[in-house]
Amino acid sequence: MQQGFSINLSQSNLSHSPTRLRPRLAIPLGDPAGIGPEIVLKAIAHPTLHTLAQVTLVGHAPGLAKTLSSLRDTVGLDLDLSQIPLVEAAATIAGLDAIELGQPTEVTGHASFCWLNRAITGALQGEFDAVVTAPIAKSVWHAAGHLYPGQTEVLAERAEVDRFGMLFAARSPHTGWPLRCLLATTHIPLQQVPTVLTPELMTHKLDLLVACLQQDFGLSSPHIAIAGLNPHSGEAGKLGTEEVEWLQPWLTAAQQRYPQVKLTGLIPPDTMWVSAGHAWHTDRQASPFDAYLALYHDQGLIPVKLLAFDRAVNTTIGLPFVRTSPDHGTAFDIAGKGIARSDSMEAAIALAIELVQQRKHLSSREN
Ligand SMILES: NC(=O)C1=CN([C@@H]2O[C@H](COP(=O)(O)OP(=O)(O)OC[C@H]3O[C@@H](n4cnc5c(N)ncnc54)[C@H](O)[C@@H]3O)[C@@H](O)[C@H]2O)C=CC1
Ligand SMILES: NCC(=O)COP(=O)(O)O
Numbered sequence: 001m002q003q004g005f006s007i008n009l010s011q012s013n014l015s016h017s018p019t020r021l022r023p024r025l026a027i028p029l030g031d032p033a034g035i036g037p038e039i040v041l042k043a044i045a046h047p048t049l050h051t052l053a054q055v056t057l058v059g060h061a062p063g064l065a066k067t068l069s070s071l072r073d074t075v076g077l078d079l080d081l082s083q084i085p086l087v088e089a090a091a092t093i094a095g096l097d098a099i100e101l102g103q104p105t106e107v108t109g110h111a112s113f114c115w116l117n118r119a120i121t122g123a124l125q126g127e128f129d130a131v132v133t134a135p136i137a138k139s140v141w142h143a144a145g146h147l148y149p150g151q152t153e154v155l156a157e158r159a160e161v162d163r164f165g166m167l168f169a170a171r172s173p174h175t176g177w178p179l180r181c182l183l184a185t186t187h188i189p190l191q192q193v194p195t196v197l198t199p200e201l202m203t204h205k206l207d208l209l210v211a212c213l214q215q216d217f218g219l220s221s222p223h224i225a226i227a228g229l230n231p232h233s234g235e236a237g238k239l240g241t242e243e244v245e246w247l248q249p250w251l252t253a254a255q256q257r258y259p260q261v262k263l264t265g266l267i268p269p270d271t272m273w274v275s276a277g278h279a280w281h282t283d284r285q286a287s288p289f290d291a292y293l294a295l296y297h298d299q300g301l302i303p304v305k306l307l308a309f310d311r312a313v314n315t316t317i318g319l320p321f322v323r324t325s326p327d328h329g330t331a332f333d334i335a336g337k338g339i340a341r342s343d344s345m346e347a348a349i350a351l352a353i354e355l356v357q358q359r360k361h362l363s364s365r366e367n
Contacts, residue, residue, distance in 0.1 A: 022054050023129045023356035025349065026122050028089075028115035029059035030134030032096070033104040034330025035340035036112075037067040040134050042342035043349055045079040053353050056128065057086040058115045060096050074338035089118030101336030104137055109144030112136040116151055120158045123321040130322035130352040131155070134345065135330045138187070149187035152316050155323055164318035165208045168300065168327060169351060170308035177284035179276060179308060180217070180291040181300045182209045182317075193296045194229065194242060199250045205293065206254055210261055212317045213291055215362060216355055222290040225272055226251060226265030229295050233266045264289070273303040280307045301327075310341050313348045315355070322355040324348040 027044070030036025037059065044055055057064065064081065071077035093114070095107040116136070122128045133151050141148060148154050156164040167182045184205045185196050206224075213222040227233075229247065230240025237244045243266050255263045278286035294300025304312050305327065312327035326344035334340055 022052060023353050024054045024056070024127070025130050025132050025352055026056050026058055026087075026119035026128040027132045027349075028112070028119040028134060029057060029064065030115075031104055031108050031112045031136050031140060031330045032060060032063050033099055033101055033108040033140075033335060034135060034137065034332050035335050036134030036136075036330065037064055038071060038335070038338070038340045039326065039342040039345040041068055041071060041077060041079060042075075042340075043345040044084060045077055046346065049349065053349070055084060055349075056122075057084060058089050058119045058122075059086065060111065061086050061088060062097060063099070070336065071338055087118055087122075089114050102332045104140040104330070104332060106140075106144040109137070109140035109142075109146065113141055113144060113146045113154075116154060117158070120155060123323075124159065128321070129356040130324065132345075132348050132352045133323065133325040135326060135328065137330045137332070140330075151325065152186065155316055155319055159319050159321070161318050161320070163204050163208060164316055165205055165212075167209070167212060167315050167317050168304045168308075168312050169315060170304070170312035170327075170347070172280045172284070172308075173311070174281055175279060175284040177279040177287065178217075178290075179280060179304065179312070180213070181304050182212075182291065182293050183297055183300045184293060184295045186297055188297075190296065190298075197229065197242070197295060199246055202247075202250055203254065206258075206263075208318050209291060209293060210258060216317075216358055217290075218358070219290050221260050221262070223262040223264065223288055224291050224293055225267055225289040226263060226293045227269045227272050227295055227299060228266035229269075231268070231270070233268045265293075269294075269299050276303065277307065310343045311347050312344060313351045315348075315351060322352050322359070324352045324355070 027040055029040055068079060068081055093107060093111050096111055099108055116133060119131045123131050136151055138150055152166055165182050166186050170179045182205060184202060185193055188196055213219045229242045232239055234240040234243035247266055251263060251265050275287040314325040314327055316323040326348050328344055331340060
């Protein structure tokens with residue numbers, strides 16, 4: 001039974017296996033003007049990784065070699081790139097050799113889009129078991145003409161799934177408590193949240209979360225916290241009506257549909273995270289919840305990043321293959337300085353390995 005995942009590859013409890021059985025991970029390098037190539041190189045320099053997984057990078061070899069050379073000088077990074085397969089998905093993009101770190105352009109946006117797509121093609125064709133994406137910048141994709149809210153939507157479109165979710169997972173380094181948070185809505189303006197949230201959307205997000213907790217994390221009877229939308233969950237309709245009008249009835253019906261799952265809500269959004277804070281910092285028993293369902297991006301990601309920035313993992317649930325990613329963005333402000341932390345990228349790789357192993361284990365039991 002999987003109860004979580006190892007955050008740090010150096011403390012990994014993942015199982016080592018013969019080369020042919022190791023999960024095959026594609027790692028597209030993200031926006032090459034950001035910290036993606038740096039955090040990937042730092043993460044894959046970890047000696048343990050190659051006993052756990054087969055890694056293929058998707059990006060531009062000359063740019064990566066330049067980043068490695070700079071990291072050798074600044075932080076003494078020791079890595080032999082000739083040992084690591086790299087797919088050159090966008091080698092012919094004009095201008096790729098002339099990019100400047102910290103200066104994203106249409107070229108860097110287009111390159112990161114092509115690299116992601118190459119990795120997805122490989123995953124769909126069975127070449128890879130998982131895609132671990134380095135960060136891209138949505139605005140830069142848009143400038144390059146790729147009008148997607150983020151990588152998640154490209155993954156879903158290419159995989160032809162219309163039900164998918166953005167789940168953040170992290171394990172506390174203090175107590176070992178596993179934090180998991182699914183966002184019901186993601187990259188939309190705040191003013192659209194009350195319209196986009198519907199009973200149907202909530203149902204499909206809950207279905208995805210329950211299936212993920214049961215299958216990927218081995219929790220047969222999970223306990224899920226569900227946030228209200230308004231301050232104080234609407235204060236009996238005085239501070240917003242969504243809770244009384246449909247969220248509470250939806251929750252009652254959902255609980256009847258899932259007798260083996262405990263649903264607690266609608267928890268006032270400001271207090272929902274108090275026990276999570278205690279569980280993260282001091283006492284893992286402080287939170288009774290296996291997962292949190294937040295109704296919009298910042299309702300979930302402010303607490304997740306406050307507790308676990310740099311070690312949380314963004315995973316797309318509902319895809320036919322595993323996809324994980326660090327919880328942070330392109331950090332253009334520090335690109336090229338050698339100071340980007342690779343912890344979240346390492347955690348994304350570790351979780352991808354664990355999820356692939358879990359899925360293989362489940363399918364071998366079914367066959
Ligand atoms: N998974 C992904 O592809 C994600 C992409 N983004 C994109 O990233 C771009 C920049 O977003 P921001 O809001 O500025 O967030 P960001 O996460 O890139 O940066 C926020 C702050 O954290 C620092 N930071 C981020 N990662 C770090 C690391 N590994 N080590 C040390 N410091 C780190 C940055 O220097 C900056 O000060 C946006 O265009 C957004 O779309 C944002 C989140 C996730
Ligand atoms: N805030 C999370 C985020 O931006 C991740 O987006 P995606 O590119 O993984 O869809």
